[in-house]
Amino acid sequence: MTPTLAGRWQTRLLLLGTAGVVITLLFGWIFSDFRTPLALLFYALVLGFGWDALYHLLQGFRWDGDWPPLFQLIGCLVEGVFLWILATGGFLRDGLPGISPYVSAARFAVHYAVVWTVTFALLQGPLKVIFPRWRFRGGQWI
Amino acid sequence: MRSKPIIALILFALAGIVVYFIAPPGRGDLDLDWMVDVALIIFVVAMLIWFSILLTVNRRNRLKPVPRIQDDNSAEALDFQTLSMRYPVSIFEERRIPIEALEQIDLPVDEAVYLAIGGGLGSFAWVDYLRICGATTDQIVVIGPQSTPYENYRWLCRNSQLFDEDRLRSDSGSTPDNIWGWPGYAVREAWQYLIQGQLGRAAAIAWQVFAEPTLAETYTPRSGDVFKSIDLEAARIGWETMLRPGFAYRVRKTDDDRYAVLYAHPGQRPRVMLARYVHIATGYSGMHILPDLRQYRERTGDTYRVVQAYEEHNHIYQQLVDGGGTVLIRGRGIVASQIIQRLYEARDENPDIKILHLMREPQVDKRRMGRAQRLIESHWQLQPFNWPKSAFGGQWQARLAQVEDSERAHFFDMLGGVTTANRRAWRATTNTGLREGWYQMFFGSVMRIEQENERVIVTVGDKTGRECAMFAINYIIDATGLESKLDDDVLLGDLHDQYALDLNRQQRLSVNDAFEIQRMRNGAGRIFAAGIITAGGTYGPVDSFSGLLYAAQRSVDSLTEQGATDLHNLDILHSVIQWVRWCLGVQP
Ligand SMILES: Cc1cc2nc3c(=O)[nH]c(=O)nc-3n(C[C@H](O)[C@H](O)[C@H](O)COP(=O)(O)OP(=O)(O)OC[C@H]3O[C@@H](n4cnc5c(N)ncnc54)[C@H](O)[C@@H]3O)c2cc1C
Numbered sequence: 159m160t161p162t163l164a165g166r167w168q169t170r171l172l173l174l175g176t177a178g179v180v181i182t183l184l185f186g187w188i189f190s191d192f193r194t195p196l197a198l199l200f201y202a203l204v205l206g207f208g209w210d211a212l213y214h215l216l217q218g219f220r221w222d223g224d225w226p227p228l229f230q231l232i233g234c235l236v237e238g239v240f241l242w243i244l245a246t247g248g249f250l251r252d253g254l255p256g257i258s259p260y261v262s263a264a265r266f267a268v269h270y271a272v273v274w275t276v277t278f279a280l281l282q283g284p285l286k287v288i289f290p291r292w293r294f295r296g297g298q299w300i
Numbered sequence: 301m302r303s304k305p306i307i308a309l310i311l312f313a314l315a316g317i318v319v320y321f322i323a324p325p326g327r328g329d330l331d332l333d334w335m336v337d338v339a340l341i342i343f344v345v346a347m348l349i350w351f352s353i354l355l356t357v358n359r360r361n362r363l364k365p366v367p368r369i370q371d372d373n374s375a376e377a378l379d380f381q382t383l384s385m386r387y388p389v390s391i392f393e394e395r396r397i398p399i400e401a402l403e404q405i406d407l408p409v410d411e412a413v414y415l416a417i418g419g420g421l422g423s424f425a426w427v428d429y430l431r432i433c434g435a436t437t438d439q440i441v442v443i444g445p446q447s448t449p450y451e452n453y454r455w456l457c458r459n460s461q462l463f464d465e466d467r468l469r470s471d472s473g474s475t476p477d478n479i480w481g482w483p484g485y486a487v488r489e490a491w492q493y494l495i496q497g498q499l500g501r502a503a504a505i506a507w508q509v510f511a512e513p514t515l516a517e518t519y520t521p522r523s524g525d526v527f528k529s530i531d532l533e534a535a536r537i538g539w540e541t542m543l544r545p546g547f548a549y550r551v552r553k554t555d556d557d558r559y560a561v562l563y564a565h566p567g568q569r570p571r572v573m574l575a576r577y578v579h580i581a582t583g584y585s586g587m588h589i590l591p592d593l594r595q596y597r598e599r600t601g602d603t604y605r606v607v608q609a610y611e612e613h614n615h616i617y618q619q620l621v622d623g624g625g626t627v628l629i630r631g632r633g634i635v636a637s638q639i640i641q642r643l644y645e646a647r648d649e650n651p652d653i654k655i656l657h658l659m660r661e662p663q664v665d666k667r668r669m670g671r672a673q674r675l676i677e678s679h680w681q682l683q684p685f686n687w688p689k690s691a692f693g694g695q696w697q698a699r700l701a702q703v704e705d706s707e708r709a710h711f712f713d714m715l716g717g718v719t720t721a722n723r724r725a726w727r728a729t730t731n732t733g734l735r736e737g738w739y740q741m742f743f744g745s746v747m748r749i750e751q752e753n754e755r756v757i758v759t760v761g762d763k764t765g766r767e768c769a770m771f772a773i774n775y776i777i778d779a780t781g782l783e784s785k786l787d788d789d790v791l792l793g794d795l796h797d798q799y800a801l802d803l804n805r806q807q808r809l810s811v812n813d814a815f816e817i818q819r820m821r822n823g824a825g826r827i828f829a830a831g832i833i834t835a836g837g838t839y840g841p842v843d844s845f846s847g848l849l850y851a852a853q854r855s856v857d858s859l860t861e862q863g864a865t866d867l868h869n870l871d872i873l874h875s876v877i878q879w880v881r882w883c884l885g886v887q888p
Contacts, residue, residue: 159473159481159692159693159694160689160690160692160693160694160695161694161695162694162695162698165694181342184342217695218670218671218672218695219671219672220672221669221672221673221674221675221683221688222513222683222684222688222689222690223672223688223689223690223691223694223695223696224513224688224689224690224694226510226511226512226513226514227509227510227511228510228511228514228515229514268339271339272339272342272343275343275346276342276346279346282482283482283483283487284482286473286480286481286482287480287482287875287876287879288872288875288876289872289875290479290480290853290870290875291853291857293473293481293693294692294693294697294850294853295693296690296693296694296695296697296698297694
């Protein structure tokens with residue numbers, strides 16, 4: 159299956175809203191700070207909608223209109239670095255609201271990597287089982 | 301052998317422990333150890349789930365298909381004229397048959413709820429979906445001449461030099477044996493390598509599906525693996541018990557919201573099958589032969605030197621290996637590629653084999669759609685599948701569904717035209733052949749073909765119609781494809797005449813979004829169609845595994861919505877349960 163823009167948005171919402179939230183809560187419990195991981199997840203989602211639009215544009219240059227897993231991995235890295243810089247004040251002076259000033263890059267990296275890996279694994283197969291029509295609808299499930 | 305998965309698991313756990321120890325130590329105030337612990341646990345759990353899924357799939361692969369019906373296919377199917385002279389079938393001249401009238405004629409009448417006509421891969425996808433949505437084997441009947449769903453398909457593949465160990469042209473997730481498309485053939489094949497201890501090959505497949513088509517060649521399954529998987533699914537859903545060997549001649553509306561189908565097994569008395577929901581997937585109606593070659597064959601009766609690629613033509617390769625010679629190829633699609641590959645292999649045994657590829661015109665201008673363009677190399681249009689990947693589901697699919705009818709022809713021409721697969725080996729063969737001179741391309745149109753002793757003389761003209769070249773060759777292979785004209789088809793031609801069916805721009809059956817032939821509605825009765833017979837509508841790749849699965853899904857979903865007998869919606873819960881049953885290899 160290859161995504162449409164609406165499909166990208168819906169799939170991102172679905173994955174981050176379910177598996178993403180569960181994993182984030184787990185990390186919140188470990189870090190004894192729920193607010194920062196949840197805020198990060200929220201920003202990943204919102205910024206992601208923007209990234210999706212960009213990916214969609216780039217996808218238009220591909221004859222097959224596809225988006226190989228390799229590109230997803232590259233996207234994940236770029237998004238992650240961007241999110242980290244934005245959240246901790248690399249672009250804005252104070253960073254984004256809801257992010258603790260003590261958040262460490264290691265914590266962020268582990269949290270982000272686990273969320274991405276699990277959602278990526280879901281995307282490769284289990285999602286097709288849960289939503290048998292999803293792959294024929296460009297990734298839309300609603 | 302059986303312990304290999306366990307060894308793999310242990311290796312995986314060891315790898316986890318290594319990662320644990322080389323992971324960066326905590327920065328004092330941070331509880332990094334904790335995080336690494338949890339991350340590892342999550343990884344290991346996720347991997348365990350994957351492995352257990354794979355193990356079940358593996359278990360499924362060890363199931364044995366039931367033995368096949370041994371069918372006597374030696375007798376030829378009668379044409380309708382002969383049939384109507386021998387048997388009382390005149391009632392099928394009418395457009396609407398009263399149900400009582402059927403009881404009076406002297407033909408056996410049976411009943412079903414769901415009836416699939418064709419018995420090929422299109423029928424199989426539909427029946428599989430129906431079974432998974434709750435229909436039972438005694439509610440479903442399949443009428444078709446083949447004993448397995450892929451018999452006709454495999455016959456066409458083999459004739460066009462695609463054998464069981466060769467790779468097809470669809471992606472890993474185009475799984476005729478699995479309506480979910482997962483696990484795909486790539487995972488299954490990689491798994492097979494893994495348990496045989498061939499880690500390198502398993503990793504190569506994983507890399508392929510990860511990076512295709514940009515950094516790796518597109519993964520496509522081996523045809524033999526696909527056939528085996530279909531055997532298993534056929535056994536699981538009880539295909540044999542639903543199959544009535546035979547050929548369908550007529551479909552008629554009845555006065556009780558059903559359809560009466562007249563069918564016959566060669567050499568036997570015709571029968572009638574009544575059903576409320578009918579699905580037609582009769583595939584291609586014949587082979588396409590270029591007019592000049594057809595005329596030559598009719599004039600000379602020479603079907604030995606001039607063949608269609610889908611005809612049995614192994615004698616050509618045998619003769620070439622024995623005595624060498626020149627082959628002229630027409631057509632630029634994947635079958636032409638396959639044949640060139642086959643000839644290239646034959647050159648190992650006899651280097652005195654030459655290939656002349658005749659095309660009407662050079663291919664140099666790239667096809668463009670929006671911001672994208674298609675690859676061309678050495679006058680071959682290259683594309684992984686017969687349609688761009690997103691036409692199966694994604695951007696192009698959505699666009700094609702939306703565009704105006706008048707614009708659609710352009711889309712079909714651009715996206716669906718003649719292409720071949722972008723394979724490194726094939727491109728290398730072409731380039732080597734061109735360099736070494738045993739493969740040559742010539743552009744022009746055929747003016748004359750004549751027989752001369754052991755050879756065929758082909759005269760070619762240029763654009764202005766002037767003779768410009770003459771070739772003496774040994775064989776001509778026409779690789780321009782198969783025919784799918786509605787009126788050539790016994791069943792559909794009649795249906796079209798009788799019920800004035802709507803046709804699409806390509807003069808094939810017009811179907812709605814649920815793949816229903818709307819003109820054939822009969823109260824609650826419905827007729828659906830799938831495959832090449834519907835090509836030209838709002839969904840491009842109808843003649844592909846994926847397209848057949850899509851058509852099955854849309855049509856069965858519409859039946860479920862309508863409240864058809866015993867069907868339930870494939871919602872999340874049902875879908876997951878049914879998928880687990882698929883993994884375990886137990887009936888739906
Ligand atoms: C050589 C070749 C390679 C292909 N490779 C791929 C690939 O790699 N990937 C992919 O996704 N797609 C591929 N396709 C396309 C597509 O998947 C196949 O064509 C597929 O077999 C289509 O299924 P079908 O049910 O429409 O036709 P078929 O499988 O051909 O089945 C139709 C059956 O209906 C029977 N029939 C006809 N008339 C009647 C009648 N009146 N009554 C009863 N039965 C009737 C026919 O005898 C035939 O057995 C390929 C096609 C060809 C020809």
